[in-house]
Amino acid sequence: MIEVTNLHKSFNGEEILKGITTTFDRGKTNLIIGTSGSGKTVFLKCLLGLFTPEQGEICYDGNKYSELDEEEQRNLREKMGMVFQGSALFDSMTVEENIMFPLMMFTKQKKEEMLERVHEAITRVNLENANNKLPSEISGGMQKRVAIARAIVTRPKYLFCDEPNSGLDPRTAIVIDNLIKEITEEYDITTVINTHDMNSVMEIGEKIIFLKNGHLEWEGDKSQIFKTDNKAVTDFVYSSNLFKKVRDAQLKGL
Numbered sequence: 654m655i656e657v658t659n660l661h662k663s664f665n666g667e668e669i670l671k672g673i674t675t676t677f678d679r680g681k682t683n684l685i686i687g688t689s690g691s692g693k694t695v696f697l698k699c700l701l702g703l704f705t706p707e708q709g710e711i712c713y714d715g716n717k718y719s720e721l722d723e724e725e726q727r728n729l730r731e732k733m734g735m736v737f738q739g740s741a742l743f744d745s746m747t748v749e750e751n752i753m754f755p756l757m758m759f760t761k762q763k764k765e766e767m768l769e770r771v772h773e774a775i776t777r778v779n780l781e782n783a784n785n786k787l788p789s790e791i792s793g794g795m796q797k798r799v800a801i802a803r804a805i806v807t808r809p810k811y812l813f814c815d816e817p818n819s820g821l822d823p824r825t826a827i828v829i830d831n832l833i834k835e836i837t838e839e840y841d842i843t844t845v846i847n848t849h850d851m852n853s854v855m856e857i858g859e860k861i862i863f864l865k866n867g868h869l870e871w872e873g874d875k876s877q878i879f880k881t882d883n884k885a886v887t888d889f890v891y892s893s894n895l896f897k898k899v900r901d902a903q904l905k906g907l
């Protein structure tokens with residue numbers, strides 16, 4: 654569980670996050686949505702410990718980040734997995750080498766132990782036959798699976814995903830969303846996903862926070878997002894052509 658209290662973050666005197674307070678539950682897929690420039694990525698980077706907020710607190714399963722010493726902060730970061738936008742795989746490394754990379758960087762495990770973990774992660778994301786392929790030899794959806802396997806190979810307690818669906822066709826996007834949700838439940842991870850995608854909201858939005866100009870404008874779940882009359886949220890929801898058409902059809906009684 655991650656608890657965020659009154660988080661403020663500025664750059665060059667401009668306040669980007671203006672006092673965010675919220676909670677992300679363990680075993681749940683938590684989504685951050687909002688308009689472009691509302692501070693979603695800055696918020697995600699604060700949760701990852703990459704940006705230091707000027708004010709406020711982030712508490713990871715009872716541990717306040719501001720009270721951790723350097724070693725404790727390093728230990729905490731090792732419990733975090735990250736799926737980057739565009740997958741961010743190493744082009745010259747095979748699938749297996751890409752997934753093993755964080756184990757080589759952050760652990761002192763023997764090669765056999767690392768390989769066991771890597772194969773466990775590969776099996777979990779259904780990539781059994783791709784071990785020796787290069788990223789350029791597999792599809793975008795498979796690259797995402799590699800990125801997810803690389804993020805979970807260290808058995809993280811926290812998983813952060815930045816636009817995990819970008820560049821995927823809608824069908825593959827849903828499969829990837831559900832893979833992240835299943836892994837979150839199975840491994841009891843606290844997962845936070847930054848997304849623009851209303852399909853993801855509908856598919857896996859167990860907790861959704863909506864940011865607007867650095868404020869937390871609304872929070873709820875996927876069943877509540879269609880019931881709110883908050884204008885910023887409805888504008889976002891119905892900016893999707895499909896959802897707008899469904900709403901118009903409902904209003905016409907079709």
Ligand SMILES: Nc1ncnc2c1ncn2[C@@H]1O[C@H](COP(=O)(O)OP(=O)(O)OP(=O)(O)O)[C@@H](O)[C@H]1O
Nearest residue numbers: 664665669687688689690691692693694695696849
């Ligand atoms: N390292 C930085 N230095 C200065 N300003 C920054 C930095 N990172 C982000 N910002 C500013 O913070 C604001 C919010 O940016 P952020 O990337 O968090 O938006 P976002 O909601 O993720 O947008 P998008 O959906 O377009 O990715 C922007 O005005 C951006 O220019």
